[in-house]
Amino acid sequence: MSTEIFVDGICEFDDKSIQSYFSRFGSRIVHYECQRHRPTNACCFAVITFASHHTVNAILRKRPHSINSYPLFVKRLLPLTICSFSERLLPVTSLFVQNRITKELEEGNLKKYFETFGEILRFERDSKQNRLIIEFKDYDSIDRIFLNKDQLPQFIEVHKNLSPRLQNQIRYHGTCRPKEQQPKFNNKEKEHYQDLLQKTIGELAKCKAQLRNTERDYLILQMKYTTMKKKYDRINQRLTNENECHTREEDQQSRKSTTHPKYVLSKRLNNSSIHKHQESSTTQSNTPDDSIFKQVQSLSAMIRPCEQKYRSTYRYEPVRNDQQ
Numbered sequence: 001m002s003t004e005i006f007v008d009g010i011c012e013f014d015d016k017s018i019q020s021y022f023s024r025f026g027s028r029i030v031h032y033e034c035q036r037h038r039p040t041n042a043c044c045f046a047v048i049t050f051a052s053h054h055t056v057n058a059i060l061r062k063r064p065h066s067i068n069s070y071p072l073f074v075k076r077l078l079p080l081t082i083c084s085f086s087e088r089l090l091p092v093t094s095l096f097v098q099n100r101i102t103k104e105l106e107e108g109n110l111k112k113y114f115e116t117f118g119e120i121l122r123f124e125r126d127s128k129q130n131r132l133i134i135e136f137k138d139y140d141s142i143d144r145i146f147l148n149k150d151q152l153p154q155f156i157e158v159h160k161n162l163s164p165r166l167q168n169q170i171r172y173h174g175t176c177r178p179k180e181q182q183p184k185f186n187n188k189e190k191e192h193y194q195d196l197l198q199k200t201i202g203e204l205a206k207c208k209a210q211l212r213n214t215e216r217d218y219l220i221l222q223m224k225y226t227t228m229k230k231k232y233d234r235i236n237q238r239l240t241n242e243n244e245c246h247t248r249e250e251d252q253q254s255r256k257s258t259t260h261p262k263y264v265l266s267k268r269l270n271n272s273s274i275h276k277h278q279e280s281s282t283t284q285s286n287t288p289d290d291s292i293f294k295q296v297q298s299l300s301a302m303i304r305p306c307e308q309k310y311r312s313t314y315r316y317e318p319v320r321n322d323q324q
Contacts, residue, residue, distance in 0.1 A: 001053035002147060003030075004077035005060075006089065010034065011044040012070055021067055022048055026055030047077065060140050076143045083146055087160045091139040094122075094161035098131035101155045105132055109153075117141040117148075133161070 010018055015034060023029055031049035050056060056076060059065075065072040078088045097114075099105055111123055114134055118141030123134050136142060145158060152158070 002076050002078055002143075003051070003053050003056060004047060004049050005056055006075045006077050007046045007048060008073040008075075009043045009071060010046050011036065013067055015046075017067065018046060019048075021065075022059065025058045025062070027051040076140060078143055078146055082149055083160075086162060087146070090160070090162060092142055092160045092162060093137070093139050094133065094135040094163075095142050095145065096126075096129075096131050096159045096161060097134060098129070098157055099155050100157050105130075105156075106153075107132065110156075113152075114145070117144050 005022075007018065007022075015032065018034075019029055019032060027050050029048055030051050032046065033048075034044065034046035036044045059074060060076060063074060065074055075089075075091050080088060097105065097110065105125075107123075107125065110132065111120070114120060114123075117136070119137040121135045121137055123132070125132055142160060149158070
């Protein structure tokens with residue numbers, strides 16, 4: 001079992017405060033080693049060794065840790081005999097499971113076994129590589145699986161998924177955070193800021209008063225709108241009723257004025273006969289007197305026999321000459 005922990009983000013504290021904080025969780029501290037003033041931008045860290053592994057379990061159960069509101073990242077350190085150096089230090093929430101000989105995996109039994117170490121978020125099979133991908137909620141559950149490798153089924157191997165995407169999902173104190181220095185102000189600057197604050201407070205009060213007035217105006221307008229709408233609806237209903245009455249009266253009048261179609265036909269025929277009679281009377285009134293008409297007839301009777309005689313003699317004479 002592991003009795004070491006890795007603590008990151010200790011740049012703001014001295015060694016005594018860190019040791020006193022972690023010594024209250026159980027057994028005494030056997031070894032303490034820290035690394036400060038590093039050339040890179042990474043945070044200072046410490047490696048603490050305890051007399052019993054129960055203290056390590058208690059510390060990891062009570063995460064997150066902080067001293068004076070400064071967070072600390074705590075991780076269990078695995079022995080190098082069961083994992084590589086990168087797997088020992090890096091916190092990861094996902095691992096690969098594979099069978100190195102038969103390449104056959106009993107998914108049901110393996111899922112039950114791994115659920116004892118923590119909450120599983122994803123459990124799926126990679127058919128291309130013939131392996132399982134298991135993702136946990138906590139990174140410490142994977143460290144505990146590595147510590148209990150002896151209890152795994154035969155020919156089963158586990159490896160951490162060291163992809164950078166999964167490492168970025170874990171929140172830990174990556175860089176040192178300096179203390180926030182409070183700005184120092186002169187008396188003149190303080191008075192200036194106080195005046196500004198008072199002005200802003202006065203403007204806010206004015207804005208609140210204006211908002212209240214606008215709300216009142218809005219309520220009054222809304223009440224007026226409702227009353228006007230009721231009046232409009234009443235007037236509109238009256239007008240519709242009057243229009244309906246007018247339309248009914250017009251329909252009744254039209255029904256009374258309409259007659260039978262046979263009566264209309266006979267009336268038309270009588271009118272046409274009367275019109276013809278009037279036309280004939282007008283033609284008779286326009287003709288000349290009877291005496292003049294008789295004289296014309298007598299003249300035509302006298303002219304016709306003369307024409308016939310002339311025509312007959314004219315036609316007969318050439319025949320006589322031909323015979324002679």
